Amino acid sequence: MKLFKKIATVFLVIIVLFLLGGYLYFQKKFTPPENYLKVLGIAENIPTKWISSSENAHSALLLPIKIKGIDRTFYMQFDSGSPVTVFYKKSLESIAEKFQNQLKIDTKNNTISTAFRIGKMDVVSNDFGVLNYGEKISFDNSNAVDIIGTIGTDLLEKRIAILDFKNNQCSFIEKTKEDDFAEFEFKKRKILIPSIIEKENLKLLYDSGTSGYELITTKEIWQQYRNKNSKIKTEKGNSWGNILTVYSASAKKKIQFEKSILNLSEVTYIEGTSELQKFLMKRSGMQGMVGNKLFLNHKLILDCQNEKFKLE
Structure with a gap:
């Protein structure tokens, strides 16, 4: 019985060390370097x-x-x-x-x-x-x-x-009057903006690198949001040399950012991302990504230091 307890303890210690090691690995790997700018x-x-x-x-x-x-x-x-x-x-x-x-x-x-x-x-x-x-x-x-x-x-x-998509211009300033600003998360230099689609609260990554897409999400949510029997547009994407397959379809939804409600006319999902990327997306609590296309004809103001934003 004592031997069994010792073996069980050893296995428990190994599991804890493995989990701790994995956690530290991901923390180190996906924590951005010091800001040298x-x-x-x-x-x-x-x-x-x-x-x-x-x-x-x-x-x-x-x-x-x-x-x-x-x-x-x-x-x-x-x-x-x-x-x-x-x-x-x-x-x-x-x-x-x-x-x-x-x-x-x-x-x-x-x-x-x-x-x-x-x-x-x-x-x-x-x-x-x-x-x-x-x-x-x-x-x-x-x-x-x-x-x-x-x-x-x-x-x-x-x-x-200040990203003024309506007038195709931008500004980078030190101070602004922050009336009617809402909160967002800025974790590991990732911009996670709260939103609502069909009464469901979502946390969406603002990734302007996926510029030409309104909402990128999982295949399951894509099936849920897209217009049934709508034409599917297929493209090849490039993520730092990694070729991806991008599927987009029309949608007719409303997406809300605090007091602003925008029309969601297209929804997208991507094949070719690694299992690690999918795992990290789930771990962050993120339900999808929004690109610049969603904000055309609007102005997006981002104060990442104070985690405040405004959409006009």
């Missing part, structure tokens, strides 16, 4: 640009930026699903080749020390991440839209974002 000044009424495809008119939201010492406008995608601001290696290499001594990539650590400007706002870091991604710059084409990186929610920790 230094932000000076503000940016007001910056014109935004949409990337369009044959299937989607709002595939990505771009912001114009300038790199210190280089007289050319580049673009970075605004991606509220990314907790960090990063640059694309292939794009930077072609810039460095033309403008020598302006950019120097730390290839060992995949980082770069540089600064970029949006309007009158400077964003500086000695440790911008560099991803093996992107394309060479079309220097011979003055009208080219050259995308050199992604702006993440680390910037939103430093500034209040």
Whole structure:
């Protein structure tokens, strides 16, 4: 009997250590790194640009930026699903080749020390991440839209974002009068906005990286919300080089964000995401993601530091 108790105790300890180890692993893996951005000044009424495809008119939201010492406008995608601001290696290499001594990539650590400007706002870091991604710059084409990186929610920790989709412009400011603002969660630099669909309370991730979609959810909820017998649109998506299959169908629902009620005309689900991503989605309590398309003709104000938002 004593031997059995000892064996049971050992197994219990092993299970506890395994669970604790798993918890610490996920905490470390999915906790964003320290925010190394230094932000000076503000940016007001910056014109935004949409990337369009044959299937989607709002595939990505771009912001114009300038790199210190280089007289050319580049673009970075605004991606509220990314907790960090990063640059694309292939794009930077072609810039460095033309403008020598302006950019120097730390290839060992995949980082770069540089600064970029949006309007009158400077964003500086000695440790911008560099991803093996992107394309060479079309220097011979003055009208080219050259995308050199992604702006993440680390910037939103430093500034209040005003995303004016109605007028295709945005601002990043330090203070605003917060009348009639509602609360949201900002966990691990993820923006989780409360909403209501068909009297059901939902927690939705605002991921502007899924820009051209109104609501992305599970296949089960997709079946529930979509119009029956509606045409299904199939697309191929790209998530940092990982090919996904995207299914969208028309819907006719109302989605409520605090006092604002929007029309939900399309619902989407994605195949190709990893089991780990699905697990993390469930663990966060998140029931889906909303992109920029849902907020067209509206203004979204996000104060991530105080976890307050307003939709106009």
